[in-house]
Amino acid sequence: MSKEVTLMEDEMNAAVLYGQQDVRIERMPIPQAEPGEIVVRVRAALTCGTDLKVYRRGYHAKMIVPPALFGHELAGTVHEVGEGVTEFKPGTRVVALNSAPCGECFWCKRDQENLCEDLLFNNGAYAEFIRIPSRIVEKNTLIVPEDMLLEHAALTEPLACVLKGLEETRAVAGDQVVVIGAGPIGLMFMHAADLAGMQVIAVVKRKEQVSAAKLFGARKVVQIGATADAVAAVRALTPHHRGADVAIEAVATPMTWQWAVEMVRRGGVVNFFGGCAAGTKVELDTNRLHYNDIALRATFHHTPATCRTAFEMLSSGRFDASHYITGHAPLMELNHVFHQLMEPSSDLKTAIIP
Numbered sequence: 001m002s003k004e005v006t007l008m009e010d011e012m013n014a015a016v017l018y019g020q021q022d023v024r025i026e027r028m029p030i031p032q033a034e035p036g037e038i039v040v041r042v043r044a045a046l047t048c049g050t051d052l053k054v055y056r057r058g059y060h061a062k063m064i065v066p067p068a069l070f071g072h073e074l075a076g077t078v079h080e081v082g083e084g085v086t087e088f089k090p091g092t093r094v095v096a097l098n099s100a101p102c103g104e105c106f107w108c109k110r111d112q113e114n115l116c117e118d119l120l121f122n123n124g125a126y127a128e129f130i131r132i133p134s135r136i137v138e139k140n141t142l143i144v145p146e147d148m149l150l151e152h153a154a155l156t157e158p159l160a161c162v163l164k165g166l167e168e169t170r171a172v173a174g175d176q177v178v179v180i181g182a183g184p185i186g187l188m189f190m191h192a193a194d195l196a197g198m199q200v201i202a203v204v205k206r207k208e209q210v211s212a213a214k215l216f217g218a219r220k221v222v223q224i225g226a227t228a229d230a231v232a233a234v235r236a237l238t239p240h241h242r243g244a245d246v247a248i249e250a251v252a253t254p255m256t257w258q259w260a261v262e263m264v265r266r267g268g269v270v271n272f273f274g275g276c277a278a279g280t281k282v283e284l285d286t287n288r289l290h291y292n293d294i295a296l297r298a299t300f301h302h303t304p305a306t307c308r309t310a311f312e313m314l315s316s317g318r319f320d321a322s323h324y325i326t327g328h329a330p331l332m333e334l335n336h337v338f339h340q341l342m343e344p345s346s347d348l349k350t351a352i353i354p
Helices: 002-009 049-057 134-139 156-169 184-195 208-215 230-236 254-263 286-291 304-315 331-341
Strands: 011-019 022-029 038-046 074-081 093-096 129-132 141-143 176-180 199-204 218-223 244-249 264-272 295-297 325-330 349-353
Touching (some): 022 331, 156 244, 184 199, 184 208, 199 208, 254 264, 254 286, 331 349
Parallel strands (some): 176 244, 244 264, 264 295
Antiparallel strands (some): 038 074, 074 093
């Protein structure tokens, strides 16, 4: 009897991705910390657009190949530390990012750590415990202040990606920035741009997203269903109809990629932040790109620097995290939560509480 009890105490519930809309909650051993590693008891794991895409498609070209542990935005408390770990101890409140660069490759040495050729990813946030590899412990695990909600700390990863994208547009205070999409990432872009002193124009799909966009910093909003021509509507909101200084695409469809190019002014910058499915093709007007000197960027992931900037913005309260988490659910309801997120809704992020 005592052996059976011990076995149960050494097991946890965890979500495993097997394929398209196939996530199963399974019993498995609690991971153990090897040298340099820590094991974190997950207190909050957040749903996100990337996980929703993975759930729909059954894979992610860079981050996860099934069958695999699932989820990547988390915060919690240290459960166990491996040999050689001195910065953390059991009970320490931490946010552990989902990756860490090597620091030695061609791209890392050129300050492009998000493109590291040996970028180490870590999945498994939708579980009671998660093992954090030594490289992530060293480079991308941060101590959460006692007065900060752990579910707010878990927003560090998506905000770090947003800050990386905004940084690469080279937008400055006073610039007009159009953000296409009002999901969690689009709204984060609006809030971050507004905090940086930029004038935000939001392009949204549904009526209820108009108020959300304004809440997160958009000064002007174009609702697709209320206008026949979203591009013309955006340009009409800019001085002399010349277009925005920067366009950020946060939807991931060929149509919105094309819109972004049409919405910027001569000399403007487009950031294709939304990642379309593998093999997607987009037609762009080469004449417009060339003769209007339009710069195209496509930002992927984050760096240790943007992770720390994001964490500072959240922990200081400068970036208001309170409106982003719109629901809570236990781990056993994960599939139900994702099914709900696949339908039109005002929900942004759900905190999964293992």
